[in-house]
Amino acid sequence: MSCPELPGTSRQYISSFAINYLVLSAKNGPAYIRQVVKTTNSFFLPSSSNNHGFQEHGPFVFSRGCRPSENHGFRCGAFAAISIVSYLSFVMGMPLMVASLGASAAILFGMPDSRPARPRNVIFGHLLSAVVAVITVVTLGCTFISAALAVTMSIVIMTVKDTFHPPGGATALFGVTSLASFEYVLVPVLAGALTLLIVAMATRRLYEYCLRRNARPETLA
16 A cells, blocks of 8 residues: 655654654643543542442442453443444544544453553553654654554553553554544544543443442342
């Protein structure tokens, strides 16, 4: 597959801005993104000091002996999440469709008790990988070396920052092969990741409500 030509206007300025943005993001993260993660974690990580027999397993809270990863009904949330993203993309005209979001949905709803399913990992895994892709494009263009370098660097940064999310590698690769601009970081990457998290949050709340409602009295004692 051949890549289109990269426009050469303001290349030096964009490269400098991209590098500074990556350093800032990798070190502290934008304040508004950290606030979103903190708010989302308040839903995904409720206090473990409850009186309902629920325990923490990774990013979610489950009842004893029954976790979403063991319940096929919880996985229906993936249908809702991708349906919303597809609707916003195909019907509303919002460019949110990225293949890596399908992999994120598989992790969020197929392995919800794993570390890559943490809100921090989902958001920053995609965000940092997208920034790496944009920097690679403005500095090296689209070549077989730049594609491999972008994926490798995204893996390294995600590992160092404890935000490892495997679909981030696909986000970086797609960003390079599509010659992504800085808009790629916010839309579709960040917007798509937040959409998946919101649906996952709603699904987890519904799942927890059903567990509490159907739990035996001795379990809730």
